[in-house]
Amino acid sequence: MYKIVAKKTLAPAIHEYDILAPKVAKKAKAGQFIIVRVDENGERIPLTIADFNREAGTVTIVFAEAGYSTKKLAQLNAGDAIQDFVGPLGVPSHIEKFGKVVMVAGGVGVAPVFPIAREMKAAGNQVLGIMGARNKELIFWEDKMKEACSELLVTTDDGSYVRKGFVTDVLRESIEQDGKPDLVMAIGPLPMMRAVANLTKEYGIKTMVSLNSIMVDGTGMCGACRVTVGGETKFVCVDGPEFDGHLVDFEEQLMRSRQYKTEEQLALNRGGCGCGGGGKCHG
């Protein structure tokens, strides 16, 4: 069991947990993720490593309540423990001195962007952070991001904080005014990452995105997380989660992310057990 040592609610339905997992903390690198299973009946939920503290042995995760499983996770409190916590998974971000790097974060994407931005800055890059959310209430970690970036621009879809507009609007302005950066990295909802990739393609700027495909094992065993990149099938969990945004088949990813829409509704309205499992449900 893995203990939740601290819980913060950052925004409506967005939570930050520090989880005691010293072995994972020891190895965690920016860009990697973990898989949690809340309890014995739980599904395996992939979440990005948002931060880690090797001395304290903790790993920080930030998650949005999306469906049944993340709502269940949200019900826990500091002091509670979760059943399973496995990682670090995936390939760490490729960090080097590129020159100027733009880190684009949409919604909960701020959390995974943060450690990568910090590393990019430490590697000597000039790091421009662009973070966007639907509205003011959903903005979090602005101070952490300020520290991790050389410069930070914030935007909200409805204009309730700083400025009105999408992260792509801010990115376009920045490119037009200050010229092309050497690398853009975008993490957030799929449509946002697609929009960023489409924009940077116009300018021919190398762009990395971090995909949040549906997963089961996260070890390359099931193929649930497959994605087409440059015409080839890749597994997000072992080949990714970061890929060249100009090569990712976003349409396919969007369709694949809707695979369990109907089933999730069932879980949320959970009634009795309709499993036909011969009474083996609790085995």
Next chain:
Amino acid sequence: MAKQIIPKKHAMPHQDPQVRAKNFSEVALGYTEELAVAEAGRCLNCKKPLCKQGCPVSVDIPEFIALVKERKFDEAAKVIKRTNALPAVCGRVCPQENQCEKFCIVGKKNEPVAIGRLERFVGDYIINKEEVIEKAEPTGYKVAIVGSGPAGLACAADLARLGHSVTMYEALHTPGGVLMYGIPEFRLPKAIVQKEIDNLKKMGVEIETNAIIGQIASLDELFKEEGFDAVFLGTGAGTPYFMNLPGENLNGVYSANEFLTRSNLMKAYCFPEFDTPIKIGKKVAVLGGGNVAMDAARTALRLGAEEVYIVYRRSRAELPARLEEVEHAEEEGVKFLFLTNPTKYLGNDEGWLTGLECIKMELGEPDASGRRKPVPIEGSEFVLPVDVAIVAIGQGPNPLLTKTTPDLETNKRGNIVADELGKTSKEGVYAGGDVVTGAATVIKAMGAGRTAAKSIHEYLMSKSQV
């Protein structure tokens, strides 16, 4: 003729096909004591037992069968356990018709002795009994086992018995490998595997789940930081192969690994009681003809699919699956489309699978494997309307560890290279099971685990002499 031989094996009691096709309880119910003793009576107790030569770990078959005949079941178990640590598992899943039973003398004119069923009977007889575990004095050596499938389990058991301190690392949250995540409950009850794992723990083997070696610690770190003296790699063949057909990433196209893992390990058959969903499908096509394909097809039926097809490019005679499983699948209503090869997946605008385009095949000239090669019949394409397809055409080695261990020699398919004693290119590192051979069988993986345990023991003992 001194004795009249009963021509057929004593029948195995089974759950009724119509009933069992709707539940996940075990299909074959096992011999009663009476049936076991009677079946043991069919054995000729040959002087030169060919059955034993057909067994990958050379179980003393006539010896244990003779003991069953005398109702000395505990002693029979001891005999089996000398070479096979998991009789209750192997009795259920070994392809006996290609191993021991294939060579049984009785089988020359009649049905062979039901060696597998007898092994299962003995395994079940002792499963709930407290075992007296004899362990050697602690040697002070530490061995890490990576992967907790049959290869790892067998290796760990032997090393613990020899007095070494053993820690097993498993990537998933449940140990057991394919026995837990792949082979379904109705064929191998998970409680049996769990029992074997509990036995290992009782022997002092430490099991760390959620621990992926290569990610949480490299092989070198196991030696340097964790202080292990030797490592065994039994990481299996966990990477699913796809056919690279158009439309393969449509929603509704699963690898067998994903489909079975969702059902077995994550208990999706109890969704929404358990949180992991699975797409059930009204019409399901399973691509392939091995055990994995049979398991996927029969799982789909049990989940509630109305029609389930096995699409296989050769004919019935070439099906690689265990005969018993093919028969069970047929009885339960799985439909077989032989000499049929899928060519592409068809989908709708929302990205959901709607059909599988296939082409009919005929058998041509024998190929390199000696089997007649299936060749497509031009113009025979047809569409099988399905909303779920499960690809069960094989698995490759799990790359997680080898990717992060460049100095470990692998072949071009990604398998770890190990000699017949399990030794790899890296000092102190041994490997066995599917990760070395490619997808094979439970008993072969166990055999490899045991061979490696022996090598590791010798390696450690030679170290102490230096």
